[in-house]
Amino acid sequence: xxxxxxTAAGKPVIVRTYSAGVHFGYLLERDGKEVRLASSRRxxxxxxxxxxxxxxxxxxxxxxxxxxxxxxITLTEAIEIIDCTPEAVQSIEAAQWAA
Numbered sequence: 001x002x003x004x005x006x007t008a009a010g011k012p013v014i015v016r017t018y019s020a021g022v023h024f025g026y027l028l029e030r031d032g033k034e035v036r037l038a039s040s041r042r043x044x045x046x047x048x049x050x051x052x053x054x055x056x057x058x059x060x061x062x063x064x065x066x067x068x069x070x071x072x073i074t075l076t077e078a079i080e081i082i083d084c085t086p087e088a089v090q091s092i093e094a095a096q097w098a099a
Contacts, residue, residue, distance in 0.1 A: 012084040013037075014056045018077035022052060024084070024092045025073070035078040041092060042068040056082040059091025067095035 015023045015035055021044070025037030048061030084092075
């Protein structure tokens with residue numbers, strides 16, 4: 001994969017995919033629809049925001065939302081990539097997952 005389609009590898013993003021759900025993570029590489037994320041956390045269910053754009057700017061309600069444990073992942077059908085604010089990053093990273 002080439003990082004030619006991104007501006008800064010390692011930036012925090014939310015990625016919506018065609019069939020693998022929604023993921024928060026740090027962009028390592030992007031090549032067309034294929035995206036590789038570090039410390040990726042799948043957002044299973046979220047509260048405190050209506051849209052992914054709102055999550056990317058304001059974060060989510062961590063007491064009700066379901067966010068998976070972090071992993072490195074390659075997503076093959078990315079259809080939306082949204083840059084995250086520091087506030088959103090702090091919120092999502094604070095979310096607990098079941099061990």
